Amino acid sequence: xxxxxxxxxxxxxxxxxxxxxxxxxxxxxxxxxxxxxxxxxxxxxxxxxxxxxxxxxxxxxxxxxxxxxxxxxxxxxxxxxxxxxxxxxxxxxxxxxxxxxxxxxxxxxxxxxxxxxxxxxxxxxxxxxxxxxxxxxxxxxxxxxxxxxxxxxxxxxxxxxxxxxxxxxxxxxxxxxxxxxxxxxxxxxxxxxxxxxxxxxxxxxxxxxxxxxxxxxxxxxxxxxxxxxxxxxxxxxxxxxxxxxxxxxxxxxxxxxxxxxxxxxxxxxxxxxxxxxxxxxxxxxxxxxxxxxxxxxxxxxxxxxxxxxxxxxxxxxxxxxxxxxxxxxxxxxxxxx
Amino acid sequence: xxxxxxxxxxxxxxxxxxxxxxxxxxxxxxxxxxxxxxxxxxxxxxxxxxxxxxxxxxxxxxxxxxxxxxxxxxxxxxxxxxxxxxxxxxxxxxxxxxxxxxxxxxxxxxxxxxxxxxxxxxxxxxxxxxxxxxxxxxxxxxxxxxxxxxxxxxxxxxxxxxxxxxxxxxxxxxxxxxxxxxxxxxxxxxxxxxxxxxxxxxxxxxxxxxxxxxxxxxxxxxxxxxxxxxxxxxxxxxxxxxxxxxxxxxxxxxxxxxxxxxxxxxx
Amino acid sequence: xxxxxxxxxxxxxxxxxxxxxxxxxxxxxxxxxxxxxxxxxxxxxxxxxxxxxxxxxxxxxxxxxxxxxxxxxxxxxxxxxxxxxxxxxxxxxxxxxxxxxxxxxxxxxxxxxxxxxxxxxxxxxxxxxxxxxxxxxxxxxxxxxxxxxxxxxxxxxxxxxxxxxxxxxxxxxxxxxxxxxxxxxxxxxxxxxxxxxxxxxxxxxxxxxxxxxxxxxxxxxxxxxxxxxxxxxxxxxxxxxxxxxxxxxxxxxxxxxxxxxxxxxxxxxxxxxx
Numbered sequence: 001x002x003x004x005x006x007x008x009x010x011x012x013x014x015x016x017x018x019x020x021x022x023x024x025x026x027x028x029x030x031x032x033x034x035x036x037x038x039x040x041x042x043x044x045x046x047x048x049x050x051x052x053x054x055x056x057x058x059x060x061x062x063x064x065x066x067x068x069x070x071x072x073x074x075x076x077x078x079x080x081x082x083x084x085x086x087x088x089x090x091x092x093x094x095x096x097x098x099x100x101x102x103x104x105x106x107x108x109x110x111x112x113x114x115x116x117x118x119x120x121x122x123x124x125x126x127x128x129x130x131x132x133x134x135x136x137x138x139x140x141x142x143x144x145x146x147x148x149x150x151x152x153x154x155x156x157x158x159x160x161x162x163x164x165x166x167x168x169x170x171x172x173x174x175x176x177x178x179x180x181x182x183x184x185x186x187x188x189x190x191x192x193x194x195x196x197x198x199x200x201x202x203x204x205x206x207x208x209x210x211x212x213x214x215x216x217x218x219x220x221x222x223x224x225x226x227x228x229x230x231x232x233x234x235x236x237x238x239x240x241x242x243x244x245x246x247x248x249x250x251x252x253x254x255x256x257x258x259x260x261x262x263x264x265x266x267x268x269x270x271x272x273x274x275x276x277x278x279x280x281x282x283x284x285x286x287x288x289x290x291x292x293x294x295x296x297x298x299x300x301x302x303x304x305x306x307x308x309x310x311x312x313x314x315x316x317x318x319x320x321x322x323x324x325x326x327x328x329x330x331x332x333x334x335x336x337x
Numbered sequence: 338x339x340x341x342x343x344x345x346x347x348x349x350x351x352x353x354x355x356x357x358x359x360x361x362x363x364x365x366x367x368x369x370x371x372x373x374x375x376x377x378x379x380x381x382x383x384x385x386x387x388x389x390x391x392x393x394x395x396x397x398x399x400x401x402x403x404x405x406x407x408x409x410x411x412x413x414x415x416x417x418x419x420x421x422x423x424x425x426x427x428x429x430x431x432x433x434x435x436x437x438x439x440x441x442x443x444x445x446x447x448x449x450x451x452x453x454x455x456x457x458x459x460x461x462x463x464x465x466x467x468x469x470x471x472x473x474x475x476x477x478x479x480x481x482x483x484x485x486x487x488x489x490x491x492x493x494x495x496x497x498x499x500x501x502x503x504x505x506x507x508x509x510x511x512x513x514x515x516x517x518x519x520x521x522x523x524x525x526x527x528x529x530x531x532x533x534x535x536x537x538x539x540x541x542x543x544x545x546x547x548x549x550x551x552x553x554x555x556x557x558x559x560x561x562x563x564x565x566x567x568x569x570x571x572x573x574x575x576x577x578x579x580x581x582x583x584x585x586x587x588x589x590x591x592x593x594x595x596x597x598x599x600x601x602x603x604x
Numbered sequence: 605x606x607x608x609x610x611x612x613x614x615x616x617x618x619x620x621x622x623x624x625x626x627x628x629x630x631x632x633x634x635x636x637x638x639x640x641x642x643x644x645x646x647x648x649x650x651x652x653x654x655x656x657x658x659x660x661x662x663x664x665x666x667x668x669x670x671x672x673x674x675x676x677x678x679x680x681x682x683x684x685x686x687x688x689x690x691x692x693x694x695x696x697x698x699x700x701x702x703x704x705x706x707x708x709x710x711x712x713x714x715x716x717x718x719x720x721x722x723x724x725x726x727x728x729x730x731x732x733x734x735x736x737x738x739x740x741x742x743x744x745x746x747x748x749x750x751x752x753x754x755x756x757x758x759x760x761x762x763x764x765x766x767x768x769x770x771x772x773x774x775x776x777x778x779x780x781x782x783x784x785x786x787x788x789x790x791x792x793x794x795x796x797x798x799x800x801x802x803x804x805x806x807x808x809x810x811x812x813x814x815x816x817x818x819x820x821x822x823x824x825x826x827x828x829x830x831x832x833x834x835x836x837x838x839x840x841x842x843x844x845x846x847x848x849x850x851x852x853x854x855x856x857x858x859x860x861x862x863x864x865x866x867x868x869x870x871x872x873x874x875x876x877x878x
Contacts, residue, residue: 030553035568036397057553058397060568065840072843076463078552156721165841203721211570215377217721262465344787351684358681358758359699365714366703368724378722419618426614440864442618445626447860449816449832452852455839456629459636459849476625483618513610542707544819545832549839559819563709566823571722578710589702 028055029266032066032079032258035059037210039124039226039253040234040286041083044274047282052273054266060207063088064165064329070097070258079258080267085167086113089120089254090322099259101268105275108292112318113252122252123274124288126224127313128168128175130242131231136219143220145245146176150196159203159218163194163332166206170328171251172222174321179247184320187331194336204337213239224251225304229287233303243305248313252291370582373575390576394565398577401561404471406584408557409540412478413533419479420486420532421525425517427487428494442487445480450545453477457550469552477546482536489532493525527595534592538585558584633849640846650850656834662746663831667814670750671807674757679803682765683795697766704759708752708819715752715824719743744824752820757813761806768802769795801869808866812859831855 036042036058048054061069063085070082074097084092092098093115102118113122130143140153149158163169177183177190203218210227212218214237228241255274257267273279280295287303290296304310373391376384395402423442427435445453457477462468493499499521506520522529544559551560558581566574638644650656685697706714719725719742729740742748772795780790818832831851839848 028554037568057556059553060564068841068843072840072845073462076465076468078469205567207568209568211568211573215570215572216380217571262469347787347791348684348688351680352688352690354677355681355684355696355700358677359696362703362755362758363699364724365717368717369714372717419621422614423618426611426618429611429614438615440867442622443863444860447812447863448856449818449835449852449859451818451832451835451839452633452856453626453629455835455845455848455852456633457625459845460629460632476621479621480626483622487618513614517614538705542705542710544707544709544822545816548818548822548836559707559709562713563819563823566709566713566716571716574713575717578713581710585705586702589705593698593701 027053027266029080029263029270030059030078030261031056031270032059032069032082033061033063034083035061035208038208039126039224039283039288040230043286044279044282047278048270048273051278052269054270056270062161062165062207063167065206067092067095067097068165071095077258077261080261080263081255081257081270083123083253083255084120085171086122086125086252086254086316086318087170087321087325088167089115089256090319091325092256093119097259098256099261099264101257101271103268103272103275105272105292109275110291112315113254113291120254120256121275122254122291123279124226124283124290125250125252125315126226126288127243127250127310128171128222128224128248129228129244129313131213131221131223131228132240132242133213133216133219133238134240135238136216142240142242144242146179146193147246149220150193150200152200154220155200156203157219158197158200158222159205159209159212159220160222161209162204162206164329164337167251167253168223169332170321170325171249171316173328173332174316174324175244175247175249178249178314179244184317184324187324187328190328191331191335194332198336213237226287229303233287241305243309243312245312250289250313250315252316252318253288366582369575369578371575372572373577373579375572375575378571378575390570390572391579393573394577394580398556398558398561398565401556402558402580402584404555405541405558408471408475408478409537411475412482412540413536415475415479416483416486416536417529417533420483421490421517421522421529423483424487424491424494425521427491439484439487439491443484446484450481450543450547451549453481454546454549457546469554471555473552474547474550474555474557477550478540478543481543481546482539485535485539486529486532489528489535490525493528494521499524531592531595534588534595538588538592541585542581634853637846637849637853640844640850646846646850647854650847650854656831656851659829659831659834662829663815666746666750666753666830667811670753670757670814671811673754674761674810675803675807678758678761678765678806679796679799682762682802683769683791683799685762686766686769700762701759703756704763706756708756708817708821709823710819711752711755712820712823714755715748715820716743719748719751748824749821749830752824753814753817756817756820757810760813761803761810764802764806765799768799772798804869805866808862808869812862815862816855816859 034041034045034056036045042058045056045058048056066082066084067088070077070079070092073079077097082092082098098119100118103121106114106118106121109121113125115121132142134142137157143149143154148154160172161169163173173187173190173194174184176193177187180189180193182189205212205218209218209221210223210231213221213223214231214235225241228239231237231239232241255271257264257271261267274283275292277295280290280292283290284296284300287300372378374386374388375382376387376389427438430438454477457473458468461473467473502520502524503516506516511519542559543557544563547557547560548563551557556564562574562577562581565577637646640646642649681700685693685700717723719740721741723741723743725740725742742751776798777790777794780794785793816832818836821830821833822836832855835848835851835855838844838851
């Protein structure tokens with residue numbers, strides 16, 4: 001084949017592939033922080049492809065990384081929607097990366113779980129506790145509370161996501177803090193606890209570590225009930241969920257539309273879908289508490305821990321946590337890490 | 338057994354050290370391959386073997402893997418054209434200029450990959466369509482691998498014999514373009530193949546720059562690999578690494594065969 | 605006929621691509637570095653900031669120690685392999701040089717296989733009766749990074765040393781031996797000076813590569829504080845574009861200078877690698 005022919009063919013191939021991808025862009029959307037192994041986003045992304053014909057690639061960023069990416073890309077955003085831990089919603093609004101959008105079921109979302117102007121709104125919530133792999137614990141007893149984790153029995157077996165960037169990490173700090181008598185503004189008990197925990201050589205990943213609990217690499221992870229129940233009931237893993245006896249917290253997870261996003265129409269469709277009956281039912285079946293409460297069936301509710309255990313978990317004051325989130329991250333980096 | 342030194346003891350010690358190094362380099366690779374095929378690494382061999390993780394990787398990341406192969410192929414083709422033309426042009430240039438130009442073209446290899454990625458984003462990131470297209474990554478790869486193709490081809494082109502052949506062709510009336518296509522290029526075939534293998538291997542494994550240049554719809558193999566390491570089970574990460582080895586080892590073997598191994602930066 | 609016109613035609617495509625996608629972006633990066641709150645002073649300020657200075661020094665220390673270690677190991681093994689002949693020598697040589705093109709991410713993962721929580725070393729320790737808490741886990745610290753950098757530096761330097769060792773003049777060694785020098789003296793006074801150019805060249809490349817390496821540190825993450833990681837986190841976590849740009853350019857300049865020095869010190873024959 002002559003060199004000229006070759007170049008021609010290559011050129012045509014390149015152009016057709018390029019234009020092909022441009023066409024495909026019409027039913028695509030980008031979500032920051034939609035990890036397939038977290039809250040069964042994997043299932044939700046498949047549902048979006050099937051029911052809405054919307055292609056959304058999975059994304060393993062945590063809340064902190066997602067916010068940072070949005071800020072870095074402010075001039076030319078790449079994402080259309082973002083999923084964030086409740087306390088990061090107000091931070092994202094302040095950073096000016098979100099756009100106000102009231103989805104069709106706006107009025108059904110309770111007042112404390114949405115931004116009054118519509119910059120973010122909860123889609124589901126979970127309760128923080130211990131996600132434990134019983135087999136990996138071996139003969140050791142199940143930890144019952146925060147103070148148990150400090151025992152040398154559990155050396156090298158405890159993990160938690162990095163409070164420097166992960167929302168769940170920050171909730172862990174504030175949950176311990178409140179359980180040990182601190183407040184949203186007074187963080188000493190919580191930070192002090194994590195300092196003590198370092199003696200037990202904890203494992204501190206930055207991104208979702210669901211799979212590592214299942215495999216036994218991290219036997220005890222500070223994580224949400226929905227991840228633990230999914231492991232136990234859907235994946236048949238030898239895991240269990242424990243709500244610490246000293247007390248814990250419930251956190252809503254929120255979503256928002258990104259300002260100046262490339263595919264705003266698709267972004268809005270996605271946000272409406274996660275709040276729709278089908279969407280909320282999906283979250284309920286994945287053991288999250290859907291923000292539109294009646295979506296959860298009795299059968300699913302039966303699989304949760306008894307209500308008296310859940311009384312130990314208070315809902316988070318999202319706005320107060322948003323105000324101290326920065327301090328938590330900074331103090332953790334400075335004093336513990 | 339022929340000795341390397343006059344002392345049996347020194348010889349034995351050197352052999353021991355060499356074998357130890359070889360083990361250091363090969364044992365993790367073997368372990369990684371095995372882990373990718375194990376059912377559960379925590380339980381070890383007793384839990385058995387399975388192709389489940391390899392299947393999962395292919396399901397979740399086939400897009401990334403195919404895109405990497407596509408970009409690597411295009412990088413090779415583009416660099417064959419650019420590199421050959423460049424090398425030929427350098428041959429015809431005065432030595433001091435040629436040296437300076439060569440050094441200049443090596444700069445993208447000397448700079449850290451993340452800096453290159455940052456520079457690209459800062460300059461062209463605002464062009465939305467370009468930023469999220471695979472050509473954004475392609476451009477970076479072309480720049481990073483061009484010096485390797487250039488050097489490989491230039492080394493052969495600078496052989497004396499080629500000058501004589503060109504003179505002969507010129508005296509028969511062949512113009513510069515004809516001389517390049519009909520005299521110079523056929524003689525560089527081996528160098529072009531060696532350069533192509535090197536470029537392909539480097540492009541497939543490029544991570545630093547690509548981490549910044551990619552976007553959610555254009556992940557590449559190494560980007561997906563890092564993602565799997567960070568967020569998924571160790572068996573999945575190992576299976577992904579296994580797929581990478583399957584792609585790259587035949588290329589490396591072929592390169593060693595042709596006598597031109599990639600000594601350049603692949604980090 | 606060598607007309608200048610045709611030469612320009614041949615050089616044009618590569619030069620255009622290079623100018624558009626490297627020179628222009630580099631210039632933009634330089635400008636962005638000065639677009640932060642301190643303006644152009646940022647380029648100097650960064651050198652005084654303790655955090656950046658510290659990470660620069662730890663990167664320097666890491667790159668330096670890896671280079672020295674690699675050169676020592678490769679000097680011994682490279683010379684040995686180029687001379688000795690035994691049954692499995694080709695296999696050994698192949699194993700030692702194949703990992704050349706592994707990206708940093710893969711090397712980081714291989715280090716986890718060796719020294720991670722369920723790595724070879726940890727499992728060996730547990731088999732000998734330790735409990736999970738005190739397992740030897742070195743992958744996620746500077747030690748792990750050192751091991752990783754060693755992993756990708758050894759194959760490169762090995763090749764260069766072997767190639768040079770092949771060309772050494774054995775007569776000099778014979779002469780030294782007949783004059784009564786011990787094997788050790790021969791190695792120190794004849795062989796070592798002979799492979800010095802290879803050591804300098806591959807040492808420079810090893811150093812430059814280690815300074816700019818990122819993939820390995822990225823995979824091993826958490827406690828590591830090397831300059832490329834600082835650049836990355838300034839950009840992605842703090843959206844601090846100006847600082848990231850300034851640090852990138854300083855790092856790039858340093859590695860480019862090291863490579864140029866190496867090429868001029870030893871000639872292009874040996875340094876054709878990078």
